[in-house]
Amino acid sequence: MQKSLSSRLFRPEVLALSAYKVADATGFIKLDAMENPYQWPEQITAQWLQTLKNCALNRYPDPAASELNALLKRVNQIPDEFSVLLGNGSDEIIQLLLMALPPESHVLAPEPSFVMYKQISVSLGLNYHSVPLQSNDFALDMPAMLEAIKNLQPAIIFLAYPNNPTANLFAVADIKQILDSAPGLVVIDEAYAPFADASFMGELGNYANLLVMRTLSKLGLAGLRLGFIAGHPEIIAQLDKIRLPYNINVLTQASSVFALSQPDLFEPQTQAICQQRSELLVKLNQLDGITAYSSAANFILFRTPTGLADSIFAGLKQQGVLIKNLSPQAGLLSDCLRVTVGKPEENQAFFNGLVQTLTTKQ
Numbered sequence: 001m002q003k004s005l006s007s008r009l010f011r012p013e014v015l016a017l018s019a020y021k022v023a024d025a026t027g028f029i030k031l032d033a034m035e036n037p038y039q040w041p042e043q044i045t046a047q048w049l050q051t052l053k054n055c056a057l058n059r060y061p062d063p064a065a066s067e068l069n070a071l072l073k074r075v076n077q078i079p080d081e082f083s084v085l086l087g088n089g090s091d092e093i094i095q096l097l098l099m100a101l102p103p104e105s106h107v108l109a110p111e112p113s114f115v116m117y118k119q120i121s122v123s124l125g126l127n128y129h130s131v132p133l134q135s136n137d138f139a140l141d142m143p144a145m146l147e148a149i150k151n152l153q154p155a156i157i158f159l160a161y162p163n164n165p166t167a168n169l170f171a172v173a174d175i176k177q178i179l180d181s182a183p184g185l186v187v188i189d190e191a192y193a194p195f196a197d198a199s200f201m202g203e204l205g206n207y208a209n210l211l212v213m214r215t216l217s218k219l220g221l222a223g224l225r226l227g228f229i230a231g232h233p234e235i236i237a238q239l240d241k242i243r244l245p246y247n248i249n250v251l252t253q254a255s256s257v258f259a260l261s262q263p264d265l266f267e268p269q270t271q272a273i274c275q276q277r278s279e280l281l282v283k284l285n286q287l288d289g290i291t292a293y294s295s296a297a298n299f300i301l302f303r304t305p306t307g308l309a310d311s312i313f314a315g316l317k318q319q320g321v322l323i324k325n326l327s328p329q330a331g332l333l334s335d336c337l338r339v340t341v342g343k344p345e346e347n348q349a350f351f352n353g354l355v356q357t358l359t360t361k362q
């Protein structure tokens with residue numbers, strides 16, 4: 001049989017890939033994607049729309065997004081001597097980093113972690129490796145990590161801090177040991193920084209191989225697609241060469257500048273989410289058969305009784321609540337579900353739904 005056009009043309013690793021699937025959330029209470037559930041007060045929305053009136057859609061955006069870049073440095077307390085590169089979401093920055101590597105490079109991350117590290121590495125034909133986290137508390141398995149670093153000499157190590165989907169912060173001493181041992185770059189992915197009382201931003205001056213990446217998505221602007229990475233100017237300058245010139249569009253630049261300039265817009269929302277997180281965690285752990293893991297992010301990972309994750313996930317869906325079923329990923333995530341912390345009434349609907357499915361299943 002003749003091979004199809006695509007199978008003759010495209011790299012085998014691309015042909016072998018399965019697409020990153022996003023569940024259709026229409027009509028559901030959406031607690032699957034770590035979004036901020038709150039919308040803006042009407043008055044702020046009106047001001048924002050005023051700002052957008054001045055956007056010239058017929059013109060290309062500022063290729064360097066200078067105003068936004070400077071504002072991000074200020075808001076995130078990034079010292080002047082470091083540079084910041086902006087991406088169309090931090091996903092694009094992960095892609096940029098990996099695109100810059102030589103073909104045979106090795107990439108390392110713990111397992112489980114954010115799926116795009118592997119997805120993009122594999123799509124680019126790089127050698128992706130993962131080291132399982134410790135099964136009891138999802139801490140880094142340091143002997144195994146150091147062994148992998150020694151043997152593989154990875155060009156890039158990704159550490160999500162807090163980690164997705166386990167929601168924990170790795171030990172600072174462990175990360176520092178990795179920074180000291182790594183021959184290449186170590187990317188600390190702080191996507192959940194707004195909910196965590198911890199950061200490596202202040203360590204940039206201490207490690208030449210450290211990059212700190214963040215995003216506005218989990219803070220409350222997932223629709224805008226804006227991520228950024230901070231590091232030594234010499235590294236950022238190289239990455240900037242392969243960034244597409246207008247990757248941050250006019251509307252994203254204007255809207256991000258507007259939103260980040262609002263005093264007290266996100267802070268109360270973030271605090272409400274953290275408060276709800278504590279309450280939900282306590283309630284989940286009071287349920288028979290449920291183990292909920294403590295969280296430094298805006299979501300909670302929890303383990304269901306053996307073999308019940310799929311049916312609990314489906315039961316919640318039937319009741320109009322969409323969360324994330326991680327159990328199919330197996331390994332440490334067998335029997336695990338992940339719920340994003342939403343508004344109080346959404347969390348209550350989730351909790352009631354869970355209680356109801358548990359009572360019918362057990």
Ligand SMILES: *Cc1c(COP(=O)(O)O)cnc(C)c1O
Binds near residue numbers: 034091114163189
């Ligand atoms: C959500 C998430 C991202 C992706 O963020 P975007 O900026 O929306 O692309 C990156 N890293 C981790 C760990 C995440 O959970």
